[in-house]
Amino acid sequence: xxxxxxxLTNQKETFQPINPENIGIYVCGMTVYDYCHMGHAxxxxxxxxxxxxxRRNFPQVKYVRNITDIDDKIINRAIENNEDISTLTxxxxxxxxxxxxxxxxxxxxxxxxATESIDQMFYMxxxxxxxxxxxxxxxxxxxxxxxDFENYGKLSSKNLDDLVAGARVDVESNKNxxxxxxxxxxxxxxxxxxxxxxxxxxxxxxxxxxxxxxHHLGNHFDLHGGGVDLxxxxxxxxxxxxxxxxDCTFVNTWMHVGFxxxxxxxxxxxxxxxxxxxxxxxxxxxxxxxxxxxxxHYRSPLNFCDENLSNAKTALTRLYTAVRGLNASNPAMTQxxxxxxYENRFNAALDDDFNTPIALSILFEVAKHIxxxxxxxxxxxxxxxxxxRKLGGYIGILECDAEVFFKQGVSLSDAEIDGKICQRDDARxxxxxxxxxxxxxxxxxxxxxLEDGSNGTTWRRK
RNA sequence: GGCUGGGUAGCAAAGCGGUUAUGCAGGGGCCUGCAAAGCCUUAUAGACCGGUUCGACUCCGGUCCCAGCCUCCA
Numbered sequence: 001x002x003x004x005x006x007x008l009t010n011q012k013e014t015f016q017p018i019n020p021e022n023i024g025i026y027v028c029g030m031t032v033y034d035y036c037h038m039g040h041a042x043x044x045x046x047x048x049x050x051x052x053x054x055r056r057n058f059p060q061v062k063y064v065r066n067i068t069d070i071d072d073k074i075i076n077r078a079i080e081n082n083e084d085i086s087t088l089t090x091x092x093x094x095x096x097x098x099x100x101x102x103x104x105x106x107x108x109x110x111x112x113x114a115t116e117s118i119d120q121m122f123y124m125x126x127x128x129x130x131x132x133x134x135x136x137x138x139x140x141x142x143x144x145x146x147x148d149f150e151n152y153g154k155l156s157s158k159n160l161d162d163l164v165a166g167a168r169v170d171v172e173s174n175k176n177x178x179x180x181x182x183x184x185x186x187x188x189x190x191x192x193x194x195x196x197x198x199x200x201x202x203x204x205x206x207x208x209x210x211x212x213x214x215h216h217l218g219n220h221f222d223l224h225g226g227g228v229d230l231x232x233x234x235x236x237x238x239x240x241x242x243x244x245x246x247d248c249t250f251v252n253t254w255m256h257v258g259f260x261x262x263x264x265x266x267x268x269x270x271x272x273x274x275x276x277x278x279x280x281x282x283x284x285x286x287x288x289x290x291x292x293x294x295x296x297h298y299r300s301p302l303n304f305c306d307e308n309l310s311n312a313k314t315a316l317t318r319l320y321t322a323v324r325g326l327n328a329s330n331p332a333m334t335q336x337x338x339x340x341x342y343e344n345r346f347n348a349a350l351d352d353d354f355n356t357p358i359a360l361s362i363l364f365e366v367a368k369h370i371x372x373x374x375x376x377x378x379x380x381x382x383x384x385x386x387x388x389r390k391l392g393g394y395i396g397i398l399e400c401d402a403e404v405f406f407k408q409g410v411s412l413s414d415a416e417i418d419g420k421i422c423q424r425d426d427a428r429x430x431x432x433x434x435x436x437x438x439x440x441x442x443x444x445x446x447x448x449x450l451e452d453g454s455n456g457t458t459w460r461r462k
Numbered sequence: 463g464g465c466u467g468g469g470u471a472g473c474a475a476a477g478c479g480g481u482u483a484u485g486c487a488g489g490g491g492c493c494u495g496c497a498a499a500g501c502c503u504u505a506u507a508g509a510c511c512g513g514u515u516c517g518a519c520u521c522c523g524g525u526c527c528c529a530g531c532c533u534c535c536a
Contacts, residue, residue, distance in 0.1 A: 156465070227536030258467090261529085267535095314485075349477095357483095360476095361484035361485080431495075440496095
């Protein structure tokens with residue numbers, strides 16, 4: 001039984017699909033004006049784990065993740081780069097897809113873009129104006145009238161008066177109320193614009209998600225997610241817009257992924273401490289990065305630092321070490337492995353609000369079991385190795401060949417290393433251990449580790 | 463100030479009202495020419511103060527501290 005923490009109620013709830021035959025989930029995606037950073041990696045992987053689990057438990061899941069391809073930051077960046085907006089956004093969309101593949105993130109079913117969803121936004125804004133919940137200000141911008149939506153604040157547990165009290169003094173005379181937010185803004189000269197019933201302009205940020213989500217998933221769907229920082233105001237405003245326009249519950253369960261910290265500090269541009277995914281990939285492989293992200297619960301803060309990352313790599317190495325050399329596929333043997341309850345416990349962990357740390361700990365139990373059986377009962381060890389890979393696959397790890405994992409990114413060729421191993425074997429046979437150790441040390445200096453086993457010497461990267 | 467989370471062993475990170483989390487690092491041992499890997503074994507916890515209970519890291523109350531949101535941000 002799947003339980004999910006719902007921001008709307010601030011508690012874990014049993015997930016009750018609107019239609020068990022078809023689950024709908026919407027996630028707020030990237031604003032594409034730069035390369036993805038590690039914070040993006042975190043929510044991309046988190047929702048990848050979530051949707052993978054949903055897909056195994058329900059016959060059909062529709063995962064929609066939008067792309068914001070028009071906003072101030074994009075416009076400014078295009079001007080800075082002297083680059084066409086669509087060229088800029090396409091470049092970073094392609095880069096995002098590349099990063100996702102490196103992290104083992106599966107594609108969403110639909111990836112709608114704001115600029116391709118303008119008509120749906122018009123439709124919703126019109127509905128809001130007709131109901132008197134939205135109005136056009138003196139400057140032509142269209143605003144949402146927050147006071148006319150009675151449930152405003154229900155997601156983020158805020159009430160309007162507290163918000164007013166805490167608000168920055170923003171004398172925005174075009175609004176009826178300082179808390180009102182923009183649905184459609186008039187274009188300034190030289191800005192990209194679309195014709196609308198209210199004048200040439202472009203959409204406000206929040207309306208695009210309401211429009212795209214309801215267009216692809218209907219007025220009422222199961223799950224909606226994003227980073228915690230989107231809870232207010234973005235998701236709060238999405239609820240106001242969608243429920244205001246459609247007069248029905250927008251989303252049953254709201255999910256929010258915790259923040260990523262950098263060396264225990266908040267990641268921010270002013271501290272200049274943000275890392276792009278591709279930058280980190282120069283030093284760590286994508287799978288280790290993915291493991292690092294899954295090593296804490298998706299709602300907890302996650303601290304990005306070298307120690308934690310190398311820890312993740314070491315941990316993943318232990319799992320690959322367990323399956324190494326046990327690649328043969330044998331469905332019958334997997335059945336044997338099934339008599340242990342690893343898989344049930346693994347699934348139960350994910351059913352408990354996607355508890356990846358527990359799920360991973362079960363993987364280590366299987367690894368230990370394999371190591372114990374390796375000598376005694378190779379058949380069973382092989383079956384357990386298959387089980388380990390299968391469970392790993394459920395969360396997007398352990399899917400590559402162990403030899404590939406152990407030999408990636410090494411500066412010498414296989415032949416060169418094999419040559420060294422032969423030399424060393426000769427030295428060892430002659431009991432010339434000084435020479436033998438020297439060869440091993442030389443390779444170690446190149447991050448190549450030699451291991452003498454009963455079937456000869458094997459090697460792996462550090 | 464308001465709202466939401468959180469404070470667990472050397473580090474990271476979970477579950478749980480009474481019995482081993484897990485990974486890395488540390489001690490001892492097995493294996494090895496020596497290592498590495500692996501196995502066995504071992505030490506180190508639950509911010510503080512009260513309360514409930516036969517029994518609390520786990521529930522309740524209070525105190526202190528930390529983080530996030532309240533302004534664009536995953």
